[in-house]
Amino acid sequence: MALTGPALAQTRPVAARASAQALKASGATVPTMSPARTTGRGRLAAEPVHLRTLSKTDASRALAQAGFGPDAVRYGVDLYRLLYRTVDAEGRPTVASGLIVLPRNGERRLRMVSFTHGTQSYKEDAPSIGEDDFSSAPAITFGSAGFAAVTPDYLGLGEGPGTHPWMDVPSETTASLDMLRAARVFMAREGRTPQRRVLVTGFSQGASAALGLARALQDGADSSYRLGAVAPISGAYAFRDAEIPALLAGGEINPKMAVAYTTYLLVAWNRLHHLYDSPTEVFKAAYADKVDRLFDGTTPGPEMLDALPDSLDQLLTPRGLDLLRHPSGPFAKALKAADGTCDGWVPRAPIRLYYSAGDEQAVTANTEHCRDAFHANGVDLTPIDLGPYDYEGSRHLGTAVRGTAAIVDWFAHLPA
Structure with a gap:
């Protein structure tokens, strides 16, 4: 996955440039989509x-x-x-x-x-x-x-x-x-x-x-x-039968990477599949108000990692841990498709x-x-x-x- 999949691996420092500046410098713009231009x-x-x-x-x-x-x-x-x-x-x-x-x-x-x-x-x-x-x-x-x-x-x-x-x-x-x-x-x-x-x-x-x-x-x-x-x-x-068990067990996967990947998975898939109504249901209070911003594309990787805890126990509520241990409903369906x-x-x-x-x-x-x-x-x-x-x-x-x-x-x- 590598951050860069399991690897948000591209957490190597990269010079930060504002998206708007990058677009302006390149001369490229994202066009406004209209019904006549969507084919x-x-x-x-x-x-x-x-x-x-x-x-x-x-x-x-x-x-x-x-x-x-x-x-x-x-x-x-x-x-x-x-x-x-x-x-x-x-x-x-x-x-x-x-x-x-x-x-x-x-x-x-x-x-x-x-x-x-x-x-x-x-x-x-x-x-x-x-x-x-x-x-x-x-x-x-x-x-x-x-x-x-x-x-x-x-x-x-x-x-x-x-x-x-x-x-x-x-x-x-x-x-x-x-x-x-x-x-x-x-x-x-x-x-x-x-x-x-x-x-x-x-x-x-x-x-x-x-x-x-x-x-x-x-x-x-x-x-x-x-x-x-x-x-x-x-x-x-x-993910269901190999990656998530390894994330939960510890030992095989770098703990910080385990936290980053788990957060990314839950936040991104909630947007797609509605896994929870509020981040507070699965993320502990210290992180619930941060996770959407950390994974909205605007936070550099090192800053994202610094803002997250060092273990899943620090990150997730009992419901969040149970969701990983016993996937069901939309989460189980999404895992089946991904796998x-x-x-x-x-x-x-x-x-x-x-x-x-x-x-x-x-x-x-x-x-x-x-x-x-x-x-x-x-x-x-x-x-x-x-x-x-x-x-x-x-x-x-x-x-x-x-x-x-x-x-x-x-x-x-x-x-x-």
């Missing part, structure tokens, strides 16, 4: 913004500074922000933003990679906005290797309006699919064309999103694209699952549940352990670094 999912909603050009040397340096390996770098890249039309979690028209990275290699027809990122709670940490290269490093990795790489910010992050519906696979899927459509429109303007087969990957929260997108592409959600391969990294595929990304389908394209044993945010049991679900449908799948590599003290974030390196190499060797 056309995947159409551009504003002029694309050229963020920066990186030479081959610059790309290698940016990746090294972000902690990612530069071994796959073959070309310089251009980074652009797209604002595009999509639908929200209720199916209503809205807009979302995302990052596209194109190689400076002169090729007109490019292989497509969709990378869906891990958990972020602050709008300006999104890949198309943030100044922290960790968020954009996977897309830069794929772009500099010669792919056209797209990374949706998801709903409510980056320049998207409203709040982010965290771990809501259906809206992650539509935002990712419409980002691919927007990329096709933008690339045509640049005289370039995406190949039909999309190579799909994602990390943490983005691992479930990647599987949602992969399934949609295989099911024919867009006639211009089809699934080429799928390779999720360190996902929270089994269904590996169930009931057989990928007709190559698939790999990546993880690391000892992950302190997305516990290994998540990947085991996903593997077992695919096995039940006859898919011969052995998850790939990326080994004990920690990034800034986090095994979970380390899987993003090692997984991206492994996947760009795998994708490069797949038939075009």
Whole structure:
């Protein structure tokens, strides 16, 4: 999940910039939606913004500074922000933003990679906005290797309006699919064309999103694209049966991360599924009046973490703890939907699952549940352990670094 899914992992300090200032500086604005302008999912909603050009040397340096390996770098890249039309979690028209990275290699027809990122709670940490290269490093990795790489910010992050519906696979899927459509429109303007087969990957929260997108592409959600391969990294595929028990038990998951993820889950899903009438029902008084603000997209990650307690017992009321221990009603229904990304389908394209044993945010049991679900449908799948590599003290974030390196190499060797 990584804050960045279970990992609000992007709590690394990022220079704070006001959203309004970022919009003004970029020249992009979120258009007022009117009935006459609510059609056309995947159409551009504003002029694309050229963020920066990186030479081959610059790309290698940016990746090294972000902690990612530069071994796959073959070309310089251009980074652009797209604002595009999509639908929200209720199916209503809205807009979302995302990052596209194109190689400076002169090729007109490019292989497509969709990378869906891990958990972020602050709008300006999104890949198309943030100044922290960790968020954009996977897309830069794929772009500099010669792919056209797209990374949706998801709903409510980056320049998207409203709040982010965290771990809501259906809206992650539509935002990712419409980002691919927007990329096709933008690339045509640049005289370039995406190949039909999309190579799909994602990390943490983005691992479930990647599987949602992969399934949609295989099911024919867009006639211009089809699934080429799928390779999720360190996902929270089994929240009810793996992640929540680990959150409650302690030991496997970093306690502060457990508090952050639990709060994000309850706040975001209450907006979607009405789990409680008042925060005071599930959060203790010292935090009940803070949680909505902490996860409305305007609070930087370090500030959010500082405002939360160090344990679930300090955070939750008896009812809140009972909700986690014995999910029922709308919460149980929502968990079943979130945990269904590996169930009931057989990928007709190559698939790999990546993880690391000892992950302190997305516990290994998540990947085991996903593997077992695919096995039940006859898919011969052995998850790939990326080994004990920690990034800034986090095994979970380390899987993003090692997984991206492994996947760009795998994708490069797949038939075009």
